[in-house]
Amino acid sequence: xxxxxxxxxxxxxxxxxxxxxxxxxxxxxxxxxxxxxxxxxxxxxxxxxxxxxxxxxxxxxxxxxxxxxxxxxxxxxxxxxxxxxxxxxxxxxxxxxxxxxxxxxxxxxxxxxxxxxxxxxxxxxxxxxxxxxxxxxxxxxxxxxxxxxxxxxxxxxxxxxxxxxxxxxxxxxxxxxxxxxxxxxxxxxxxxxxxxxxxxxxxxxxxxxxxxxxxxxxxxxxxxxxxxxxxxxxxxxxxxxxxxxxxxxxxxxxxxxxxxxxxxx
Amino acid sequence: xxxxxxxxxxxxxxxxxxxxxxxxxxxxxxxxxxxxxxxxxxxxxxxxxxxxxxxxxxxxxxxxxxxxxxxxxxxxxxxxxxxxxxxxxxxxxxxxxxxxxxxxxxxxxxxxxxxxxxxxxxxxxxxxxxxxxxxxxxxxxxxxxxxxxxxxxxxxxxxxxxxxxxxxxxxxxxxxxxxxxxxxxxxxxxxxxxxxxxxxxxxxxxxxxxxxxxxxxxxxxxxxxx
Numbered sequence: 001x002x003x004x005x006x007x008x009x010x011x012x013x014x015x016x017x018x019x020x021x022x023x024x025x026x027x028x029x030x031x032x033x034x035x036x037x038x039x040x041x042x043x044x045x046x047x048x049x050x051x052x053x054x055x056x057x058x059x060x061x062x063x064x065x066x067x068x069x070x071x072x073x074x075x076x077x078x079x080x081x082x083x084x085x086x087x088x089x090x091x092x093x094x095x096x097x098x099x100x101x102x103x104x105x106x107x108x109x110x111x112x113x114x115x116x117x118x119x120x121x122x123x124x125x126x127x128x129x130x131x132x133x134x135x136x137x138x139x140x141x142x143x144x145x146x147x148x149x150x151x152x153x154x155x156x157x158x159x160x161x162x163x164x165x166x167x168x169x170x171x172x173x174x175x176x177x178x179x180x181x182x183x184x185x186x187x188x189x190x191x192x193x194x195x196x197x198x199x200x201x202x203x204x205x206x207x208x209x210x211x212x213x214x215x216x217x218x219x220x221x222x223x224x225x226x227x228x229x230x231x232x233x234x235x236x237x238x239x240x241x242x243x244x245x246x247x248x249x250x251x252x253x254x255x256x257x258x259x260x261x262x263x264x265x
Numbered sequence: 266x267x268x269x270x271x272x273x274x275x276x277x278x279x280x281x282x283x284x285x286x287x288x289x290x291x292x293x294x295x296x297x298x299x300x301x302x303x304x305x306x307x308x309x310x311x312x313x314x315x316x317x318x319x320x321x322x323x324x325x326x327x328x329x330x331x332x333x334x335x336x337x338x339x340x341x342x343x344x345x346x347x348x349x350x351x352x353x354x355x356x357x358x359x360x361x362x363x364x365x366x367x368x369x370x371x372x373x374x375x376x377x378x379x380x381x382x383x384x385x386x387x388x389x390x391x392x393x394x395x396x397x398x399x400x401x402x403x404x405x406x407x408x409x410x411x412x413x414x415x416x417x418x419x420x421x422x423x424x425x426x427x428x429x430x431x432x433x434x435x436x437x438x439x440x441x442x443x444x445x446x447x448x449x450x451x452x453x454x455x456x457x458x459x460x461x462x463x464x465x466x467x468x469x470x471x472x473x474x475x476x477x478x479x480x481x482x483x484x485x486x487x488x489x490x491x
Contacts, residue, residue, distance in 0.1 A: 013360075026360055079361035110356045175365050177373075178351035180278075210277060219354035220278045220347045222375065223436035225367035238444045245442030247279045251270045 007033035008100035012047060014059055015107050020115045020123070026105070036096035040083065041066060041073060043095050044106075060119040066091045068232060071167030074174070075120055076107040081175045081230040089169065089232045109174040113181070113216050124170050126216040127184055131168075133212035134205035134259070135188050137197050150196045163190035165233040172227035172235075178219030183227035185213050186239035193246055203254035206246040211258045278350075279440075281343045286437035288340035293434055293459055295333065296426065300465045303406075307472070310403040317402040341383070348376060371432035371460075378429040385422030407480065410473035423467035430460035 009032045017024030031047045038046070041063050048058035064072040068089040075090045077083040083093035098104060106120065114122040139145065164187070172183035189206050192198025198205070221240060228237045250256060274280035302320075305313045320326065356362075364373075371378075392409060400408075409415050434456030438444065443452065472478065 076359060076362065079359070079363035081365060105361045107359055107361075110358045112354050112356075174356060175367075177355060177368070179354040179356050180351075182278075207273070210279060214278050217354060218278075219351045220282060221440070222347075222351065222372065223432070223439045224369075224372045226365050227367070229365040229367040237439065238446070238449075241439050241442045241444030243442075244279055244283075244440055247277075248283065248442060251273050251280075257269065 007035055010034055010043070010095075010098055010101070011103045012044075013103060013105045014047075014120070015116075016059070016119055017108075017116050018118065020117055024116065026107075028103075034095050034098075036094070038095045039066065039091060040075075040077070040093040040095065041091050060117075060121050062121045063091055068092045069167060071169035074109055074122075074169045074171060076105075076109070076174065078105050081171050082169075082232055087230075087232055087234045089167075092232075109170055111170070111173050111179045113179065113218055114170060114173070122170075124168070126218070127168050127170060127173075127181065129216060130181065130185055130209050130212045131188060134201065134208035135192070136201070137192060138200055139197075152195060156194045160191050160194035163187040163194070163235060163239050166191075166231075166235050167233060169232060171230045171232060173218065175226040175230040176219065176221075177224060177226060178222055180221050180227075181213055181216070181218040182221040182240045182243070183231065183235055183237065185209055186237075186241075186243035187235045189243045189246055190239040193242060202246070203250035203256035204259055206243065206250050207254075207256060207258035210243075210247060278347075281347055282440045284339055285343040285347065286440035288336045288343070289433050289437045291336050292340060293430060293437075295336075296430075297459065297462065300462060303469055304465065306403070306406060306469055309478075310401070313403045313406075314401055337386075341379075344379060369432060371428045371430075372436070374428055375432055378425040381425040382422065382429060385418065385425065388418060389422070407473045407478070410470045411476070413474065416470040416474045419470040420467040423463050423465075426463040426466070427460045430463060431457060434459050 009030060011028055011030050013026050013028045015024055016027045029047055029051070031043060031050070034043055034046065041061070044059060044061055051058045061075070062072045064070040066073075068091060071089075073089055073091045074082065077090060077093065082088055082090045084097060085093055108116050108120045109122045109124075110116075111122070113126040114124050117123050166184060166187035168184065170184070173179055173181045176182075189209060192205060193202060223237070223240075225237050228235070274283060302316060305316050323329070392415070393406065396405070398405060410419070435453050438449075438452045438456075473480075
């Protein structure tokens, strides 16, 4: 894979931890024959191939699509959430951003609600539990409904799409000084709040999802917008404002009560 | 009686922030009013003392003061609660961690400016509110501002207010769900103008420190904290 002629070497300082609750530490490895065309994850693959050859445990790292749309990969590279590129995932980071002899610090998301499972992999199921609390709509069973049965304003559809672009990677929580999941939850509530299909569960959704979010132990929003600055999908903090609006309307003018996780009525 | 909606305002993350935002906007409005009152100091002794007499003649004044105290306490309580929770949940343990461009000096120093403003407020109360007012309010205030230490504290307090409001005012609108590309730039501009208006408090104290009202030295009274 690597072009030996143009290859360079970097030192990777990576977080090693055997399991949740186990003590972890930073460990430095030298990676040679790195091509500037490689992605950052391919460089970690190269490191792992080398570690396996030496009989050492490879660095566990999560990745799936490697094209910036699945939200699996997520690392803090040299102190930058998802690496130095703006609005990008770490799989879209390439080694041409680094030079020969660079020391690269690679750390996992360090968020209370995302316990480290192993090395660089964290458990982000807290985000899934927020989704499970209210991130769904009711549809009739039977034949698939006609695609355009419910008319939708194009501007609203586009805004809902922008919110739905959230890939749930958790970068917003990681970037937040308070470890808050407001941008994630705001996006997930907005994608339904903007569309007629989301309207039957609208009030219950915001109350249930916020209750789940608080239960998972995420912090509060202090409107510093670090989340927006790192979001690989450029999800806007206007979605947090919409969630706040939805909450206030549901709390003061709605009849719905939150539905605790796991129960369906 | 269903009190779940009240519990949600106190015990949920967005509820507490709503309390902080609403009380913050009220306090911001009060600060503007208080500044307008004190600009009368530039107008002179008669104008200022007449205004204070009018204020004191209001029989509801103690109730209004208690209301203001309640707003302050609610703002502080919500702030302390939110901060403790944030501190408990803050990501930590990074070997290297950079801020990504969302933070401002105002937003990053909210806790510190809050503590400074509280200290300044307590000092302000001890020197102007809970003292003997028999020499007249104008005399009391202007005499105090001839003292360098006193003015330094007031300038520091005003600076803390500018920083605190530069983030706090616009943040309050976001928390209350008021964010739209159409008017958010105006909210940000307006918030900055309100924040910068707090420089007025510093200007008042410096004006009297530099004796710009040309007050004769024998008319200056020394204020002492009781």
